[in-house]
Amino acid sequence: MHELSIAVAVVEQVEEAVRDRGRAVASLTLRIGELAGVVPEALEFSFGLAAEGTALAGARLLIETVEARGRCEGCGREAATGMPPVLWCAGCGAPLTLLGGRELEIVRLTLAEGPAEEPRSAPPGPPVRDEEASHVPHR
Numbered sequence: 001m002h003e004l005s006i007a008v009a010v011v012e013q014v015e016e017a018v019r020d021r022g023r024a025v026a027s028l029t030l031r032i033g034e035l036a037g038v039v040p041e042a043l044e045f046s047f048g049l050a051a052e053g054t055a056l057a058g059a060r061l062l063i064e065t066v067e068a069r070g071r072c073e074g075c076g077r078e079a080a081t082g083m084p085p086v087l088w089c090a091g092c093g094a095p096l097t098l099l100g101g102r103e104l105e106i107v108r109l110t111l112a113e114g115p116a117e118e119p120r121s122a123p124p125g126p127p128v129r130d131e132e133a134s135h136v137p138h139r
């Protein structure tokens with residue numbers, strides 16, 4: 001599963017970053033473009049698996065979905081491309097240059113108060129994401 005390999009890579013990267021702090025990770029925020037080909041639900045599930053037994057166990061995963069936008073090469077008009085993306089201008093029909101929407105990055109990390117040995121055992125909360133996430137294609 002594509003999302004699992006992303007989750008494993010994210011967990012490894014964060015573990016590396018917090019290794020010397022000796023504290024558990026309370027929450028992690030990822031920014032994901034709607035064209036990144038990531039299904040948020042699948043990533044949340046995979047993150048839970050990948051985080052097991054690490055400093056990220058029990059951490060909340062927050063996903064910020066970034067809308068894909070394009071700028072027209074003809075008239076300069078900027079607009080969301082929508083999903084599935086329409087890559088030509090609604091005004092003049094010229095092709096759009098993609099401005100964003102392929103992001104996949106860690107934007108925020110909060111550490112728990114306690115040491116890593118006692119990860120929070122809070123049940124996974126409801127998935128947090130904005131409504132744009134519903135436009136992410138299921139692959």
Ligand SMILES: [Zn+2]
Pocket residue numbers: 072073074075076077089090091092093094
């Ligand atoms: Zn145009």
